[in-house]
Amino acid sequence: MAGYDKSVEAGVRGVGAATLPASASASPSPRGSIRTSSSNRDAADVIQAKPQHKWQSYIWDSLDKSPQERKFLFKLDAAVLTFASLGYFIKYLDQININNAFVSGMKEDLGLYKNQLNYMQTCWTVGYVIGEIPSNMILTRVRPSIWIPAMELLWTVLTFCLCKCNSASSIYALRFLVGLAESTFYPGMVYVIGSWYRRDELAKRSCIFHTSSAIGSMFSGYLMAGVYKLGGKGGLKGWQWLFVVDGIISLPVAISGFFLLPDVPEITRAWYFSPAEREYAKKRMELEGRAQRAPYTKAKFRKIFTSWKIYALTVLYITFNNAGSGVGQPTFAQYLKASKHPKYTISQINTYPTTTYAVQIVSTLIYAWTSDSIFRGARWPPIVFGGLVSIVCYASLAVWNIPVGWHWACYILAGCGGGLSGLCMAWAHEICSDDNEERALVTGSMNELAYVFQAWLPLVVWQQIDAPEYHKGFVTSACLSAGMIVTAFVIRFLWKREQAKTRKNLELP
Template structure:
């Protein structure tokens, strides 16, 4: 079937007897069945259900696997650091902080230009190409012999990875409607936690390869990460769709693509338009970009995820003294809590709260304050200290909700939506580029009192910002 021209729906299409044309509007009017609260597609007409099944199977699976390898390749540096790299390369000062910072600088530089590129070119070519590049660079980390080489490689890995998260959030927001969006965004986001957990398990496993083939155990981690990443990157050339109005994936028919365009019209989600001076002025004089940037800055920097605080605590413990395998395994419990809480947030936001994004965000902020104020005190019962390290994962899983909220607030301008999504992530990492150097200094491990106090304050600011956005958005609706 030919897909040589972009597909759109005109007034004649709306008079067509095709089941695809009417199913979306019919779904608006009918009452919800109980199955909707389990998974939204179970309450949709058969044709729309089949369309969403194919879209989820391709887009959501690729997005989750791609984010899995992104976070696997992003977080492996901390797993390697606590598993022999520190000693082998003599990294006894703040080199780990600098490795994180060089990655962050590359990530920040690339995000906004990449999302602007996505509004002009085909995402199905741009994003997989960048994935291949960072997979190759991950292989290269296994041969690094000094901190300086790692700094350079980490910068370019961050630059290549900058295309993925804001880009995929933009694409997800171009295909899904409001009652579908938070679940998909959050499922996508949970793959980051799973990757971080997997990196710990993988390091515990490959540590036994220490010495094989002339590689240390931590070097084997980078080799295996690269082996995992490359096939997923190549799959993106086949399975990643573009935005609906220019999309031509092999697994959707022309009628289904036209239906996707119609669904976005019903949602008020605008198609791609040229950049004009008026458009740029409207974007940067609206409260949208500034309030949503603050929301994401406070979320992204309002947790202890900037440094491996739990792993460092376990590594510093002398009674009992934990093995490398135990350090890498026990510290993953925080991310298990993140996975669970992220999915709970998604389902309750889409269903129980009727699409409201602020209640789970406020809850996550409150949990952060409880956990990090306790850790800032530090001299607390050991059981509660462990509980705080683990339960702090409830604040890690708010990204998908923040992004879903941004899609809805910016739904009437495609280019604003792309720029706002990228700016949220970019500015969050601008702060993350230097804040850990001040409040998460490696020499303060494992207590990190400055860090815990800082994220407690940022979590309070997150709550205030979420409630403010709720008020501002309500005035526009």
């Protein structure tokens, strides 16, 4: 498969290890496969040097695998993807709600006519930045099934509290704490997903997980349009009801994590896996060359920080994440709110921008399937395509005086650049598969430093007082998209060089 390191390129065929007797021992096969002893030939575990992909795998990767492996993946998907997707949904619901509340009466009720919205977003980002890397390091020592849901419960309570804020300063404080609690979820779930899935499975799952962020952003707009009508009930304004309803939605999702998250293969105690299936999960990751947990040592830190991986992959994610801030900021909503002819209603201002997230959802899924199948595991082609679309959209918006139809199209099509997060993280898992702690630290650093930039960059280029034109912001997003494309090519070159060196070393006597 293109882009794979042949030294770890392997696949599981035949029936799964879940059916193997404990006494089964491995013996070499004359055709390069490893088979168990003949005590149960029909239940033999076959590990091929290079799996042959059938046409069914273009639809879904488990369709060309054994019934036992399909059953295992079904259980894993049902638990991990369900919780990951719902959790990411509520994370974005609780993260983006401040924008919807702002354009739905909060600005006028609290007198927020300067750059207070920027400061609210920055407070959240500062909390998020502070918590990310420590949280991912904790996850290599504490069970994810305890740590992640506990933090979800905390940010759910804080979301409820936002409905009672009556000043910008109180919102700043709570937004900081919400960001601190939410910092555990995304890098944590990226680490968990990367601990369970093989290369031909990882991109699709990562991208399905990431579509939940766009769905959450869309739903927040629809929800605000709906709960706005509750204004006055219970002594709360419409925008205050948004925080209450968000908290109600988030609570059961947070609690479910204590029961659904399977931790990582080597320590899992998931109730829905048999002991044999737990061993099978470990074997799958061994075949993938994905290292298990090990202590943090000075030598390990030296290895991580003298490698190109942590730096190049972090730059890739910084450019991706901050190029997409043109979508993350309420630019489309503020453009609609500033319109005089025609003048849009609160409902329209909240719902029309959701079309951008619809494009993000569709493009994310297209990237996942094409990357895994058509491009045979290569992650860079969709990244380059999304970057090119973003350059066109943001450069056009920077010009500003363009036809109204193209103006709308640019806001909407900019969603094509927001669906690349899953591919970036899947690529990082594959590149760092031989060191568990490096994988955790690199993926954590990618997200961490992306938000370090997000903490201050909007204060410079996305100032509220520049709305709705945001010339500096659109120019910056176009330039960052170009930087993302260049970085993707650099990573491709460095990784191919490293793979070639590894193969050469393996060939030496």
